[in-house]
Amino acid sequence: MELRGELGSSRTWFWLVALLFAYASFTVKSVESTNQLKDEFVQRAADRVKWLPGQPASFTFRQYAGYVNVEGDIGRHLFYYLAESPKNCSGKPLVLWLNGGPGCSSMGNGWAEELGPFHITENGTGLVLNTKSWIRYANLLFLDSPTGVGYSYSDNPEENHSGGDARTAEDSYTFLIRWLERFPEYKTRDFYITGESYAGHYIPQLAALIHERNKDAELKINLKGIMVGNPSTDNYYDSIGAIDYWLSHAMISPKTHDDLHRACNFTDPNCCSQECNDKYYYANQVEIGGIDSYNVNSPSCPSADDGAPQKRRRLTQSSRSKNPFLRVVAGYDPCNSYGYNADIYFNRKDVQKALHANVSGEIPYKWMSCNTEISWTDQALSVLPLYEELIKAGYRIWIYSGDNDGVVPITGTLYAIESLNLPVTVPWYAWYTKTQVAGRCQFYEGITLITVRGAGHEVPLLQPSRFLSMFRYFLVGKELPGDPIYT
Template sequence: MDLTHPRKKLRFLLIISLLLLSLRRQDYNVEAQNSDKVVNLPEQPSNPKISHFSGYVNVNQENTRALFFWFFEALSEAPTRPLVLWLNGGPGCSSVGYGAASELGPFRVAENGTSLRFNQYTWIQEANMLFLESPVGVGFSYTNTSSDLDNLNDSFVAEDAYNFMVAWFARYPQYKSRDFFIAGESYAGHYAPQLAEQIYDRNKVKPNESFINLKGFIVGNPLTDDEYDNRGILEYAWSHAVISDSLYDTAKRNCDFKSSNWTEPCNVAMNTMFQKYKEIDIYNIYAPKCTTSNSSAASFLGVFNKSPAMKDWFKRVRWFEGYDPCYSDYAEKYFNRVDVRTSLHAGTREISRWKVCNNSILQTYQFTVSSMLSTYRKLIKAGLKIWVYSGDADGRVPVIGSRYCVEALGLPVKSEWRSWFHNHQVGGRITEYEGGLTFVTVRGAGHLVPLNKPEEALALFSSFLNGQELPSRP
């Protein structure tokens, strides 16, 4: 190149400067990622080798809000696999304690709470998995502004989660161009579509450096619409012999699920129904009930002893994001170890006790959104791939309510309701709708499908990501 011409020389120097700046940014990202890398996690199995990272991302400089993440690279072909963000709900329950460490992550905490074992049905066989403790106040995530905890609502959570993803991609730019999906369960039935909507809207107005390559979301046993979900809870309890005919008739006669202000007779009937559910595990009605748990999740179990007004009732019934309260004991014992916190880069924060579920968030959370159906319609029209799956043994967010929600969207049916198979047995049922929505059931699974039916859950997740149909024959 002839650099004698001043303009060419200036252009050359500008290119060199940009390259050096890019290299410095890359060095910074490598340095940041290296500092996040988890090494010597206590009791981690040595085989297979798993590359994982954890730490904090600041989502609000003014209030010093930071969300904690735990990220696992895919077991194979990580550079070409998609990135999936997993969210647990509650609100107030940890995606580290549930999603990562009891459902679909590569590690399971053993029953004594002092060791880990490899999960052979981990979803990192299919994708790079990012687990986020959200909102602030959950798990290791924190805020230095206490008033934040009094202002939590769906919009607050979606904004923080969006800011987290933008900052996380800046820290891990090699994943920015990957196909990106959101996944979650229970109250993530709000979190996932609302974050997807936030990303979709911001992608249309934000500059390229903030663009997120969102392709869709998948949610399990999701709270979606208060009217249909609550109607489904009652009908499921009656149809599965949890409550008597007379209680069912009383509730039907007194409850208008379209209204957010229930009558006192309705409150009494529904509270009586939940009292009956205390005799079994509402999250998996055919599973044995744990009777020894002392975890933060289990502490929600006593909240039905009172009969408060409807507003408080909503806060009560949205408790405990989980299936096995005994397992919560093991998780809390493990993640409260000093050496575990240090390895996960969470030891610098003065968190008195890590909890699977933060009860106080549930009590202060502002439930301002009653239905996600309009958001579904918007995102279906936008062309996102959306799957809703439902463990059919869950009494808390039962399959009946989820079917009502999906049918309320009024979409034309693309493929009729049919059985799908796994290991020569019926895995569940599936139906597809025009526009990219699919509804799947998982036979015999409760609220936490990947925990109850890990093989079927992995097959379902693989089908969602790869576009391959679930088998229609044994």
């Protein structure tokens, strides 16, 4: 009996001690969680942008900007900007915008030139409201990624000059998780990822990572869909699509078209031969000539203000790829001054202070719209397998293309989508804004393909009304309107 009593007493003490440990652990975690929430609340308040230099007095929306550290040991600091919709922001989705390059700033391109709440005035002196901004329909989150792009930076200087697909996706995912802790009201909000150009890699890679991590993550990101514009999709299809587009638009001769197909082996990851490179540069320098390939029908700007020849951004090259067709950065209309204005505006100290960026001079280089010196360490040959994965998971996927883009043209995108052998649910038709043809579209089982008439590589730059209309239909998941006479 005494032995049995001792055992019973031992068990009682065991459970008492276990309960005390559990309570202590719970209390510590509760305190840590409370402190974390408090820290995030304080940081969120510090991120509030009260006023941007030159901002018009008529703005009526909240904006935030600052950094999220995505790597504690090294210190990789990704810069973000959030503009909340001026009306009923709590009832509208969260939309992330990513620019490509790789190496181009979402602030310098998407924010300043395309769909952000403001445009920058001449010589970076001020801001005007962008009446075609997406904030009419959504809360907009802009992210500069990877480090070395825009205001984003790493404490390790080497990481400001190199990047890759894998690290960019991982850092962007970590950013979202930590950003949502700072803005918890968006945790359950419908979430969409959008962007253009090399973000054709970033977006499906990030979406696939979210889909996979959501299976076990404590915080599940409420991803509903993605929309990518003029996207880098598949090395092979993008490359042959460019050649075929050039011929169809009388930009190159039939002979050069055939020579490029013969000399360039785009199925080889180590493409291309010297002959292929020579044919490529001949096509660009001699036959295509002095146009902006990012918008083939735009007027050329014959000279800069000082009378010197205007630098053509289409010729800007980097060593990111052995395939000359992929050595490009996001471009813009050569007669458009937004990019020049952004370079001035975002290097202003008062602007950086207002945006809580580079406050202590952490960035050892000038802000630039596109950092062409970033070396790219890993690059997917194709993101088509990710599209198949995302289609199977049921996400909304829209792919759009300005039909005047000669760098990542509609032909290559069409070839890539057709290679998936998806059933067509709504065949090719012209879609309209009011009484004007805005482009063409075709609905596949799992993907919607859209062209935007009269737009180049950066669709909202030249066709903001059509772009905004398309975005609205994307959010509600409805077909684009056809000919108003027959509908």
